[in-house]
Amino acid sequence: MTGTAWATIAGCTVVTALIKGVGPVAFGGRDLPPRFRGVVVLLAPALLAALIVASALADGRDLHVGADTAGVAVAGVALWRGASVLVGVGLAAGITAGLRLLG
Template identity: 55%
Template sequence: MSYAEVWLVIVGCAVLTVLIKACGPVLLGGRTLPATFTRVVTLMAPTLLCALVVTSVLAEGGSWSVGAQTGGVAVAGVMLWRRLPLVLCVLVAVLVTAGIRAVA
């Protein structure tokens, strides 16, 4: 793939993103969404984030696997569930991941 093709894809994605983001205000025209749609839209961001975390933690190439990063994320998830500070959770997750990689 040449540099021109790469930049064409980047510009195309940027234009498509702007068009998609502009569709909401244009189609709604100042009207408010019904409560059902508002609840669905509110849940979309956390759902997408969960999907991204799961695939990045459990996917290795083209297959599913459990590795050191899975242990780190699991420990951080439990710590966040217990409402510990985010910086502490990230630090402990890094240490757990590094420890598992050092042992394995």
């Protein structure tokens, strides 16, 4: 890896540690108000969804729909219909690999 990549990783590590440390310092051991707690609970699923969409639809600088997009879509439908996470991951990998093999 290049020096720029390592500097980016180090910067992200420091920023993440700072962000995680601000909450306990700011609240001093007190519980979050219920209104904030509801928002914080939704942050992780929203971030995960954003990362999945960005990963499945991005190809460098351009939007791109390809085999990985189809794999994520099939897995998403399977999970929505009640399949286990292992089945969803297996479907995503299998569909993506199959479509890449054909293309």
